[in-house]
Amino acid sequence: MSFAEDRSEAVADVAHARRYGGECLVREADGGSGETVGTETGPRMLSHAETVQIVHAQFVLIALGADLGRLQTAGRSCYRTAVALQRERPADSRAYARAADLCERAARLVVAAGAAADERARRRLLAVAEHDTAVATGAVDPEVADRARRVLESALAGADSLPDRPGGEDPAGATPPAGATGRRGPRYPGPTYDAATGRHRVGVGAAGDPAHWQLNTPGVGMENGLICGAAGSGKSSFLLMVLYEASCRPEFELWLAEPAGRRALPEPLTGAAARTAATRQETVDLLRDAVGVIAERARAHGPVPDPTPDLPGILLAVEDCAPVFADDPEATRLAERVVAVGGRFGVALVATAPDAGLASFGGSRALRTGLARTNCFPLGPDGRRTLTEVRRAG
Incomplete structure (x- = not known):
């Protein structure tokens, strides 16, 4: 794995863990009754919080x-x-702390x-976790439960079909080089950006379908x-x-703004x-320079429907x-x-906000x-309602 791939993997892993850590805290705060589970010593009652943490640890896994x-x-x-965010951003600190707990679980x-070092066992563990989480999040739907059962059976059959590796032999039959970690997990597949569509995966939607972010629309330009x-x-x-x-594509260029100085x-x-x-003023300067790039490209090149390494698509991201x-x-x-004309000239603005109110x-x-x-x-928890309001207002 190259350094760029390894760095991208590490960033993505933390992002996934942080996402599930935040979701876990929200679900814990919802309240609810505990759940009785079977153990080797008999039934055991788990609290609502512990049940939620177990499920989200499986999501992280x-x-x-x-x-x-x-x-x-x-x-x-x-x-x-x-630890770093404990004073300035206590809410984010709690989410990262819960993410660390989930990773440990x-x-x-x-x-x-x-x-840890057995590919067959790893695949079986993944199959069982995917089944358990599918049932936990969709148990009220018999079709979801049945589909999860079929997927589990198929995955377990695939894991059992793997050849035995006596003596810890490497799957490829090669001896790991000196200094290798000996990790048995799947090779990081790399970014999911598809140049043909201009989009990449960002997770799973409410209906269970893949959710995508449209980074650019080929033949049209960048997207906000x-x-x-x-x-x-x-x-x-x-x-x-x-x-x-x-960041993993040579045809895109990042302009990053954290006006609150939080170093998130x-x-x-x-x-x-x-x-x-x-700072806030530096962020305004970036926006001013972005408008300047748009004007210069309009004068010198005309529209930039497809970014290239020589004429990259600029993604100006404003955190908060x-x-x-x-x-x-x-x-x-x-x-x-x-946002009105930048996309045509290869410049897009992406922003995070605490809510969708016009004041933001x-x-x-x-x-x-x-x-x-x-x-x-x-x-x-109010995401669906917020999305409806924004679309109606737009």
Whole structure:
């Protein structure tokens, strides 16, 4: 695995863990009755919180391929981030702390199943986890449960068909080189961006179908986007998934703005960015320069329907846009210009916001609509209602 692939894998793993950590806290806060489970010593009553944590640990285990090394690395990163954010962003700190807990739970499952260095055991563990989570999230639907059962049977049959490897022989029949970690997890497949469609996967939707982010539309231009939700809903983690996909492609260029100076974006991404901003004024300067790029490209090249390494698609990402646009007509006007015409010239604006109220967008309906037109992902328990409101207002 190359350094770029390894870095992308690590960023994606932390993003997945953070997402499930935030979701876990939300589900725990919902309340609910406990659940009785069978154990070797008889029935045991689990609290609602523990039941939720077990399910979300399985989600993390699945997302990270039941790979012990990846789970441990992501857990350490989440723990360090939780400590760093404890004072300035307590809600995010709690989500990262829960993510670290989930990684630890998932790692214990791998070890207990003997799957740390056994491919057959790892695949069986994944199959069982995928079945359990499918049933847990869709048990009221007999069709979902039946489909999960069939998938489990097929996956277990596939795992059992793997050839035995006496003496811990490597699957490829080769001896690992000196210094190798000996990880048995699946090779990271890399980014999912498809140049033919201009989109990449960002998870699974409410109906169980893959959810995608439209980074650009081939033959048309770059696409804007809006990610909104309350503190702890996973906005930053979602944004990370979009940014790391773009950072792995030579035809895209990152401009990253964190106007509140919270340093929520990891160093591998900020290090890969062409431009960064750490204050509100620097963010306004980035917006002004983006408008300048649009004007220059319009004068010198005309439309840029497809980004190239020589004429890259610029993705200007603003983490928490509300402080930038509030009471600042110039910043709002610049952003309106970017979302209105920037896509045709290879410049897009992606922003996170605490909610979809107009106050987060400087009172500009045009800005909110322009951001949300193609990519709109409201997170948290009110996400569906927020999405409906934004689309109606637009």
